[in-house]
Amino acid sequence: METFNELELSPEMHRAITELGYTKPSQIQSEALPILLNEDTDFLGLAATGTGKTAAFGIPLLEKIHGHKKVVQGLIMCPTRELALQVCGQINLLGKYKGIKALPIYGGAGYEEQIRGLKSGSQVVVGTPGRLIDHLEKGTLKLKDVTTIILDEADEMISMGFKEDLETLLEATNREIGKIWLFSATMSPEVHRVADKYLVDPKQVKVNKKEMLSTTVEQIFFPTRESDKPEILCK
C-alpha cells in the first residue's frame, strides 16, 4: 500500500492524517490497517516503538467508535505514564475531526481530574493497568461498551509485573462485543501465554525491527535522577 487513499477512511480521518503530515503508510500500517479496518477480529502485532504502531491501531480504533455515544468504547493499556500520555496525544490528534476524546489515566496523579474526564464522556481511555483497576473497582470506569481492547507493549507490561492486572481488565470486558488487539515488540513465552489464553483466532502481522520510520535519529542515554533530568538534558 503506497498511500492512505487506498483505504476506505472517513473524510475526517483523512483530514487528520494529512494534518499530521503522514503521506506514506509505514510497514505495520500498510499490513495491519486493511485487516483492522475491514475485519472484526482479534489481532497480534509484533512491532516496536518507532514503527508507527500507534496509528496502526489508532486509525481503525477511531473509525469503529461512535462519536455521538458518550461511553468508553476503546480501552488502551500501556506500561508507563509516559507512553500513555504519548499514545493519548496521538489518538486525540487522529480523532480531532471525528469529535472523539481520549483520556489518559495513570497512577501518581490525582483522582479528581480523571473522574471528571471519565464522567465527561470520553470514548477512549488510555491508561496504566494499576490505576485502571482502581477506577474499575470504584465504579468510575465502566467497560461494558468497550468494543476494542488494545494492549500496547504487552511484553513491557508483563515484565513490569502487570500481568495479573491486565488479565483482570481483560476479564472485565464483554468479549462478545470486544476484540483484543495485542501489540508487542517481542513474543516472550509470557506474551505467548496471554495471547493463547485470551485471543481468539488472531490475525498476525510482524514487522522487522529494522523497519523503523526514522533511521536518522541517534539514541543515547545518561542515567540520572529524575530531579536532575531537565538540567542534564539541556547540557
Ligand code: AMP
Ligand atoms: P510510533 O511507533 O507509533 O511510536 O510512531 C513513531 C512516530 O512516527 C510518531 O511520532 C508518529 O507520529 C510518526 N508516524 C506514524 N506514522 C507515520 C507515517 N505514516 N508517516 C510519518 N510519520 C509517522
